[in-house]
Amino acid sequence: MERPLPILRAGPAREVSCDPTTLRRRARSSGADRLVRVGPNAFVEGTRWDSAGPRQRYVTRVYARLGRIGTAAVASHASAAAVLGLPALGGWEVPVHATVPETMYRGRTRDLVLHTRPVRADERLPARGVRVTTVPRTVVDIAMRDDLRSAVVVADGALRAGTGAAELAAAVDRRARGHRRAEHVLGLADGRAGSTAESFARVVFLELGLPRPVLQQEFVVDGRRFSVDFWFPDQGVVVEIDGRAKYTQERYLAGRSPTEVFLDEKRRHERLLTVPGVRTIIQLEWRDLFDPDALVRRFRAAGLPCPVRPARSARPGAA
Template identity: 60%
Template sequence: MAAVGSHVSAAAVHGLPWLRGWPDDVHLTVPKTQYRSGTKGLVLHTRPVQPADVVAHGGLRFTSVARTVADVALQGDVRTTVVLADAALRQGLVKRDVHRALGGLPHHRGRALAARSIEFADPRSGSPAESLARVVFWELGLPAPVLQQRFDVGGHRYEVDFWFPEQGVIVEIDGRAKYAQERYRNGRTAAQVIVDEKRRHERLNSVPAVRVIVRLEWRDLWDLDALSLRLRTAGLPSRARPVRSARDLTT
């Protein structure tokens, strides 16, 4: 099998998000006989690719979405994997196809964490920020939240990003896009969006089961000490816990 674009390069072609900004390097998967180390601007991988895991794009060949997610998962970065896999699932990817693309045996190095990361993925996370937040919440030892919980308030129906029913806490991820980009404003001005968000917040606060609403931004998800303190203040049992083992990663 000749060289194919893979990993982050394939993710870009498939329109999938990348967590830490797009690198300049091109990633290719090649037969072991073609492997060369230390090539500037080119990162080579040698895990064998089956013909069924190759797709054409613009006259070039890339790994399929399932194989791309599997390759990234095998690199061991749970955050990046979940952000990628959530988006791929929203596009229609089926988890069993990713597990097939993982290959190997369950006890192979890195495969257990990769498989658990894929199982953790959930298409209900509506953005990369929500996907990252779910992993961060797990890292901090929070209970598993309900995703996209619906609340009916005064004739209005709202879906919240994260709902912790035992603690009565809603967590919302605020992005600037909802105010700055027309596709999210639905014909409204930025000022109208702000007013609508304020009314939404007030109505959700009126729900008897809701005790606290926490609003987070992308930048809040990177300072775990500050975030942990803020969530504990809101009543969530949070503690700093780095990712150590796939064994505890559950949905």
């Protein structure tokens, strides 16, 4: 589970001679002792905040809020996904989500969204002083509420991390509003998707009317195995999702220069094109998935049947 940053509150802070007035003053400061306000009566040291990533910052806001709401609240939806390490399509600039008893419901604000669908004891987990919904419950909550792209990304991530499809299916409450949407998402979910971009791409392909591709198809060339992101066997088309991270982040570079990575990728594609049945390879970047018009042109030029241009397409704002 993702750890929050250490949170300072007025009560515990008094033990180290730091009263509420001092905390607020430090939050207005730009000096070395500056604090960042992460919730009501909740602050984080500025240096820690600056070095944290988007997910950890958001998780810190979740803990700050749940500590304020009370023990009856359970982090859920996007907030549970962040704590549990599940992916997100739209990033972490979202309100905190919590599920509470109906007696505690007071509507939503810009920073806090409350839900009231009851959470059973077996649907929640302890997490460093707060409680979060389990992975299956979290996936189903998001599937019943969010758009298809975001929901498939989370469901794929859960399967990829080891949650079973049967566990996800068992978490669907057929009495709940939105259960049919959840079942649709789980029907599309596939743990073979190797990344958030691949999960998102699958939904874009579905929206554009493409045939359902084979995921992580392996080809053997000269005794070496090569796995591709998407394989359309009837058309002989390979589609791969490559981001700039492959050429900039050390975990992908593995000691190679960006030029060496580029050349290795070029040689890999040359080998794949020697496989009988592989006619062409389409390389996509993350940004390409937000331009359905250009995708349709490229897919049709490669021989992929792309019969529709959906009215509801993958635009940046929709994610």
